[in-house]
Amino acid sequence: MIEAKNLEKRFGKQLVFKDVNFKINDGEFISLVGHNGSGKTTLVKILMGLEKKSGGDILIDKKQTIGYVPQFRNIDLDYPLDIEQFVRLNLKWKLSPEKRRKDNELVNEILEKTHLTELKNRPLGLASGGEKQKAYLAQSLLNDPKVLILDESTASLDVEVKMQLMDLVQELNKRFKLTVIFITHDYELSKKYTKRALFFENKTIKPISINDVSEDMFELGGR
């Protein structure tokens, strides 16, 4: 479980958010919703320990590894690694043949889970947008995370491909009780796949039911 108690964050004098209280249960699929600059990425960074809180508390079980799927990556047409090798970047160096064999099994299992087995030898540079997102997802699953954070992973995809990716995430969420935190500006997807949202507004964050979200909460601009 992840719990925030009176969490507060400032950059110098500038307040990002304060009086933040919420709980995210294990195996929950939750949206992070709010305008650009409202602090969604900052909250994620605090969760991951990349940014320090300014006050209050955030409680996360230490054993809960977090997998983060970033929004942008620089993969051009000439990018040389194939999908399997790209996923394997997230493995540690192991000397013992036994451990290496286990790693290979793990990689195969994750490629299978993310429906990438058939595509594993395709150079990532030549893969489609949806295939790339699946590869990013697969790579972050290698650490066996209990919490998965998707940072607008569906932003640049066609509607159909978006749904496929989200179906996959939902499957992982249900089968493996993976907690999924979905940062998004997509009203439809948020409604379809999540039951609750953390709404970033007026320098604070409120948990709300997905029935209470409205389309204007998902707009990009403004504060």
Place this chain on the structure above:
Amino acid sequence: MFGYEFMREAFIASTFIAITAGIVGVFVVSRNMSFLSHTLSEIGFAGASFGVLIGISPLAGMILFTMVSSVAVGSLSAESSRREASISTISSLFIGLGILFLSLSSQSSSYATNILFGSIVGISAKEVQQLMILAIVVIVIILVFYKSLAFDSFDHIGARAAGLKTRFLSVAFLITLALSVSIGSQIVGSMLVFVLLTLPGATARYLVHSVPKLIMVSVGLSLAGVWLGLYLAFVTNWPVTFFISSFEVIVYFMGLSYKNWKLNH
């Protein structure tokens, strides 16, 4: 050709240079640091003439200058958008200094051309030994950080998301790059050391799709280039650099054509 001692020394030295440059080159290309490696070779030239001026060895001068400046460029250009400008700035400064040091020291200009364009006759047994030690240092550093360096170089954003210390890796890599430039300059010359540090690594990207294979192909192409270059330079008495760079350029275009051919078939 191995009847001559200087050719034997040159052969051993260039073999070590090719292996180091081949390995480091894979990371140079994937980290988009081709321009920086070119600049470091110019800085190496300034360092060498500084070494001559104050009476230490040119290699020591080179290592000193390339290390200081690569770390300087690295910290100036944490934002990649500022990298080009900061590299240009630092290289302008050092090229100027290099020319100043050279004119202040009493060495003839042929010495400068050796530093700039390389020479196969200039290497002593002692220098070969130094090169071997430095090459081994570079290879050991790369081996120690291999996994994290590969992750950071081929997926910087993913590596940061996975919590790797990318800042530290970047500095460690810049140091190995500086060392490799200093080593490479001994044979192919500082102006063209970047040929070995960029082209084999870039060509490999068109041929294979995993990091270990990229390294193997890059080292292979690098070795083929220097060996062939040495042989042809020995036979024709033309500059070794000319042959090495021509070979690597031709192979690069062959690799590019192969990739395009494969895309259409």
